[in-house]
Amino acid sequence: xxxxxxIAIIALIFVVIFQxxxxxxxxxxxxxxxxxxxxxxxxxxxxxxxxLVLGFIGVxxxxxxxxxxxxxxxxxxSVQGEKLDQMLWITLAITGAVFIATQFLLxxxxxxxxxxxxxxxxxxxxxxxxxxxxxxxxxxxxxxxxVFGLRNWFFFTGDAPKNAxxxxxxGKQFGWIFRYSGKDAVFGKKxxxxxxxxxxxVGIIWDDKYAQDDILTEQTMYVVKGQPVKLIxxxxxxIHDVGLSHFRLKMDAVPGIPTTMWFTPLYTTKEMxxxxxxxxxxxxxxxxxxxxNGHYSMKGIVEVVEQxxxxxxxxxxxxxxLVAFPEKDPEAAKAADAEGKVNAAATEAAKAPGAKKDSTAxxxxxxx
Amino acid sequence: xxHEAALHTHESHGHDDHGHHEHHDTFLxxxxxxxxxxxxxxxxxxxxxxxxxxxxxxxxxxxxxxxxPDASFPWLESILGxxxxxxxxxxxxxxxxxxxxxxxxxxxxxxxxxxxxxxNFLIPLQIGARDMASPFMNMLSYWFFFTASIVMLSSMxxxxxxxxxxxxxxxxxxxxxxxxPGSKSGMDLWIISxxxxxxxxxxxxxxxxxxxxxxxxxxxxxTRLPLxxxxxxxxxxxxxxxxxxLLSGLILLIFDRNFxxxxxxxxIFVNGVGALSNEGGSAIxxxxxxxxxxxxxxxxxLLPAMGMVSEIMSVNSRKPIFGYMAMLGSLxxxxxxxxxxxxxxxxxxxxxxxxGSVFVLLTLLIAxxxxxxxxxxxxxxxxxxIRFTPGMLFSIGFVSLFISGGLTGIWLGNAALDxxxxxxxxxxxxxxxxxxxxxxxxxFAGVYHWFPKMYGRYLNNSLGYIHFWVTMAGAYxxxxxxxxxxxxxxxxxxxxxxIWESFKQFAELNKFITIVSMIVFATxxxxxINFFYSVFKGRKVTTLNPWESNTLEWTTPINPGHxxxxxxxxxxxxxxxxxxxxxVDYIPQTTPVGENESSH
Numbered sequence: 028x029x030x031x032x033x034i035a036i037i038a039l040i041f042v043v044i045f046q047x048x049x050x051x052x053x054x055x056x057x058x059x060x061x062x063x064x065x066x067x068x069x070x071x072x073x074x075x076x077x078x079l080v081l082g083f084i085g086v087x088x089x090x091x092x093x094x095x096x097x098x099x100x101x102x103x104x105s106v107q108g109e110k111l112d113q114m115l116w117i118t119l120a121i122t123g124a125v126f127i128a129t130q131f132l133l134x135x136x137x138x139x140x141x142x143x144x145x146x147x148x149x150x151x152x153x154x155x156x157x158x159x160x161x162x163x164x165x166x167x168x169x170x171x172x173x174v175f176g177l178r179n180w181f182f183f184t185g186d187a188p189k190n191a192x193x194x195x196x197x198g199k200q201f202g203w204i205f206r207y208s209g210k211d212a213v214f215g216k217k218x219x220x221x222x223x224x225x226x227x228x229v230g231i232i233w234d235d236k237y238a239q240d241d242i243l244t245e246q247t248m249y250v251v252k253g254q255p256v257k258l259i260x261x262x263x264x265x266i267h268d269v270g271l272s273h274f275r276l277k278m279d280a281v282p283g284i285p286t287t288m289w290f291t292p293l294y295t296t297k298e299m300x301x302x303x304x305x306x307x308x309x310x311x312x313x314x315x316x317x318x319x320n321g322h323y324s325m326k327g328i329v330e331v332v333e334q335x336x337x338x339x340x341x342x343x344x345x346x347x348x349l350v351a352f353p354e355k356d357p358e359a360a361k362a363a364d365a366e367g368k369v370n371a372a373a374t375e376a377a378k379a380p381g382a383k384k385d386s387t388a389x390x391x392x393x394x395x
Numbered sequence: 396x397x398h399e400a401a402l403h404t405h406e407s408h409g410h411d412d413h414g415h416h417e418h419h420d421t422f423l424x425x426x427x428x429x430x431x432x433x434x435x436x437x438x439x440x441x442x443x444x445x446x447x448x449x450x451x452x453x454x455x456x457x458x459x460x461x462x463x464p465d466a467s468f469p470w471l472e473s474i475l476g477x478x479x480x481x482x483x484x485x486x487x488x489x490x491x492x493x494x495x496x497x498x499x500x501x502x503x504x505x506x507x508x509x510x511x512x513x514x515n516f517l518i519p520l521q522i523g524a525r526d527m528a529s530p531f532m533n534m535l536s537y538w539f540f541f542t543a544s545i546v547m548l549s550s551m552x553x554x555x556x557x558x559x560x561x562x563x564x565x566x567x568x569x570x571x572x573x574x575x576p577g578s579k580s581g582m583d584l585w586i587i588s589x590x591x592x593x594x595x596x597x598x599x600x601x602x603x604x605x606x607x608x609x610x611x612x613x614x615x616x617x618t619r620l621p622l623x624x625x626x627x628x629x630x631x632x633x634x635x636x637x638x639x640x641l642l643s644g645l646i647l648l649i650f651d652r653n654f655x656x657x658x659x660x661x662x663i664f665v666n667g668v669g670a671l672s673n674e675g676g677s678a679i680x681x682x683x684x685x686x687x688x689x690x691x692x693x694x695x696x697l698l699p700a701m702g703m704v705s706e707i708m709s710v711n712s713r714k715p716i717f718g719y720m721a722m723l724g725s726l727x728x729x730x731x732x733x734x735x736x737x738x739x740x741x742x743x744x745x746x747x748x749x750x751g752s753v754f755v756l757l758t759l760l761i762a763x764x765x766x767x768x769x770x771x772x773x774x775x776x777x778x779x780x781i782r783f784t785p786g787m788l789f790s791i792g793f794v795s796l797f798i799s800g801g802l803t804g805i806w807l808g809n810a811a812l813d814x815x816x817x818x819x820x821x822x823x824x825x826x827x828x829x830x831x832x833x834x835x836x837x838x839f840a841g842v843y844h845w846f847p848k849m850y851g852r853y854l855n856n857s858l859g860y861i862h863f864w865v866t867m868a869g870a871y872x873x874x875x876x877x878x879x880x881x882x883x884x885x886x887x888x889x890x891x892x893x894i895w896e897s898f899k900q901f902a903e904l905n906k907f908i909t910i911v912s913m914i915v916f917a918t919x920x921x922x923x924i925n926f927f928y929s930v931f932k933g934r935k936v937t938t939l940n941p942w943e944s945n946t947l948e949w950t951t952p953i954n955p956g957h958x959x960x961x962x963x964x965x966x967x968x969x970x971x972x973x974x975x976x977x978x979v980d981y982i983p984q985t986t987p988v989g990e991n992e993s994s995h
Contacts, residue, residue, distance in 0.1 A: 180809075309896050311896060
């Protein structure tokens with residue numbers, strides 16, 4: 028009912044506006060078209076000026092209202108982010124100045140040079156000097172921005188420091204998987220046909236000697252404050268994007284083509300909660316590349332902690348190999364031992380991974 | 396006084412009917428399968444307008460979801476059925492709407508609707524030709540576009556819905572029906588529609604180039620062409636060189652989808668399906684092919700608007716366009732650079748950093764010709780005598796939007812900033828302002844300015860003023876705050892932000908933007924009413940040259956027939972921008988150069 032009512036009201040408004048506009052046409056014929064044209068010209072000329080003033084006021088109000096909601100109102104959470112913010116402010120200063128100057132001139136000229144019977148227009152078709160000036164000035168300004176930008180770009184995309192910890196990030200519809208290399212600090216090889224969503228979500232080749240201590244976690248990635256982190260990014264299905272807005276970085280996750288990105292976190296999650304005054308603050312990972320109908324819900328978390336806290340967390344993690352094959356778990360074996368089922372467990376454990384080993388090894392060599 | 400000069404030139408050529416085609420048109424040949432460029436232009440315009448309304452309506456619907464994620468719309472369910480289950484817009488529907496909105500607005504409205512309309516309408520009229528080089532090809536161009544439209548429309552009615560992976564259609568998402576329901580048969584129809592569209596734009600583009608190069612009237616040297624024609628010329632060249640690359644990319648996509656090839660696919664495991672056998676392809680290859688069209692496409696959309704704005708600004712400032720040759724040079728360099736910057740859409744794909752740096756340099760280089768154009772427009776206004784026709788208002792609006800959106804391009808083109816702002820609302824704000832709304836303003840300016848020539852009647856001015864001021868204010872109110880959302884890292888193409896601690900602070904703002912977008916959409920309906928009412932009932936044009944303009948189209952009769960000039964095609968003696976020269980308000984191109992006349 029209310030729908031029909033609102034449609035009726037909107038239609039009525041349309042009719043009213045249309046009738047007024049139509050009537051103004053007849054009025055203008057009565058008053059003389061030239062007169063009414065001049066009058067309209069004055070109104071529009073004034074509106075140009077009004078738009079200029081109201082526009083700048085609007086920009087100010089908008090900034091007052093929204094600035095605190097942006098990331099610029101809080102410190103950048105990574106070394107890269109600080110550099111980026113600095114560059115952002117410089118770019119803002121330059122483009123902002125050009126914005127104010129050109130918009131002012133545009134609307135001011137429109138207002139000032141509105142039609143006036145007494146004005147003789149200035150026949151001004153070209154001026155090489157002027158044209159050279161406003162070719163050169165933008166060119167020089169942009170050169171500065173390019174040089175500045177490229178220095179940062181090569182820093183951001185350059186090699187991570189030697190002491191960086193490495194985390195492998197894999198996107199899938201619709202979530203994130205993180206792999207840590209375990210004690211040996213080397214990732215086991217993987218092959219996508221080995222993927223088993225339940226136990227081997229990234230397709231690790233279990234008989235690779237580096238694979239068995241690899242640790243898999245979902246949704247939350249732990250990193251250490253002050254230590255550079257290098258992410259090796261991949262995807263299981265479609266293109267995703269690891270969006271780390273607080274660290275001011277992002278990188279696509281492309282199936283079949285690994286990408287990398289590194290950054291140095293500056294504040295722990297706890298510190299950021301204090302700095303932002305938001306007890307629920309979290310370093311959220313947003314998927315920034317359209318990846319399907321669940322795109323908007325593909326959220327991960329980066330938990331930045333101190334080294335000791337990280338060590339504690341790491342100590343609690345179980346190697347994925349043991350999750351996939353619980354019978355291989357020495358602790359589980361101990362428990363089984365106590366119950367006197369040693370033989371049964373041993374034979375089973377020997378069977379299961381062994382059978383798988385052959386086929387995976389073959390594929391792995393084919394892939395290499 | 397205004398039209399006497401024009402009438403005079405007209406008569407001086409006599410009425411010997413030379414070259415005038417006597418047609419006995421049936422309804423079918425006059426309005427449907429017409430080969431008259433003016434009718435084809437109107438066909439493009441009206442089809443484009445239908446798509447603009449549909450595309451705009453789609454944006455209002457998905458804005459409803461963004462503004463009111465928790466509200467229920469039972470009335471929508473009664474229209475859209477399962478897409479609005481229980482009154483809630485579903486993610487499937489949301490993404491289908493976003494994708495179709497993008498595709499339709501970029502290709503059908505701002506490519507076909509803009510250059511299809513004005514290239515067809517203005518090229519023969521402004522260069523002094525009776526029609527296009529090949530009127531038949533021209534007709535085919537429209538009907539391929541029409542067929543593409545029908546196919547795109549039909550994709551909205553398939554069981555699994557239209558394509559919903561974003562207008563850029565990146566594989567693997569667009570290649571795998573199992574990854575998204577929209578990538579099933581909806582995507583096949585999307586590709587077919589786009590392929591037909593490419594054919595349409597090639598037929599049109601080749602025709603425009605051939606016509607401009609070969610069919611100019613006597614005296615119309617290339618440097619006497621109005622800037623509209625130059626802009627449309629470069630637009631056509633861009634289209635002819637880049638659209639085939641999109642087509643090839645789409646053909647490879649068809650192969651990957653249906654014939655088991657692996658151009659774009661490698662190492663994929665789809666939930667619920669398992670590992671696919673494709674290996675060795677590159678998903679990034681598609682992006683290179685797509686953006687090789689995709690970036691020139693931005694200028695295919697923008698250049699016609701720039702050309703028309705230059706023309707309309709000069710006419711209504713009663714002053715020559717400042718720096719004709721500089722305008723031409725900047726059009727040319729924009730057209731060349733358009734082909735060398737595509738990878739700036741791909742800074743975060745893992746691109747080689749050195750390659751990235753080259754694209755940064757070339758991308759920011761585009762800002763130089765763009766700045767030249769802006770300064771030249773400003774100087775054109777300076778010390779002019781400005782008449783605020785609705786066309787002029789929209790032209791000024793265009794320049795304002797082009798400045799605002801162009802400046803944020805300097806942010807995004809610099810890879811080191813793009814790495815933060817890429818695919819956030821900052822990008823949404825940037826390209827909507829600089830490409831979407833600005834070009835739309837150019838199109839409105841063109842419609843208001845040339846409507847009298849198209850239909851022999853005027854649009855209602857008061858409605859034009861309302862249309863402009865509401866749309867102008869609305870465009871800024873909608874898109875300006877989005878920059879702030881982008882600076883918070885808020886990603887585009889999100890159905891709902893309520894689970895995100897980092898982005899949910901914008902709920903109120905999103906509501907505000909939605910309300911403004913509905914008002915702006917309603918204002919466009921007002922324009923449509925004005926348009927269709929005026930086609931039939933508008934105030935009649937009584938003078939040949941209502942804007943007191945120099946260009947050739949105003950030397951034709953008020954309602955030109957097929958062939959445009961009843962007598963000889965007028966001869967051209969000067970450039971089109973002699974406004975205010977030696978104290979004379981305007982001197983049409985057909986007026987011979989006087990003995991004591993100064994040169995410009």
